[in-house]
Amino acid sequence: MINKIIRILKKKFIVSKSYSKKILFNSFDFLIKKIFEETIECLLSFNKYNFNKNCYNRYFFIKEICDLLYHIIIFISYNNISFLEIEKEFFRRNKISGLKEKNFR
Template structure:
């Protein structure tokens, strides 16, 4: 899934006036700010969803999750991480418990 999303975003980057290219051209501070902003919006949407549990709030929570994932993927592209590196780390973590993995950091 990560590979497919990265491919889609990299394809969009080819458009000269895209939002993605705006961020990837020396706007690292803006990208970090957007990641924190999107995370904050997830927290707000999650609280509303927990409180009201309706499809309207669920929809906005999903939108905010997508926004955060998009910006994290831009972060991955900006830093030239490969999806293979990320997948390897996910697979490595499936072999040990979360507590043990955290302790080993």
């Protein structure tokens, strides 16, 4: 699924007026600010959903998660990191406990 999303985003990079292209060609600070903004919005919508678990709050929580993931994918693309590299890191971490992994940092 993530690969399908990345293919869609890469197609959007080609379009001259796409938001994805605007972000990529804007400053790196702009992208970082967007990630922080989306993280805060995600946390706020989570709090609303956690307080009152209804379809309406769940829908907006999911929307904010999508926004955050979108900006993180752009961030990954901006830094020329492949998802294969990320996948390898997940597999490496799967073989050791989280506590041991944290101690190696």
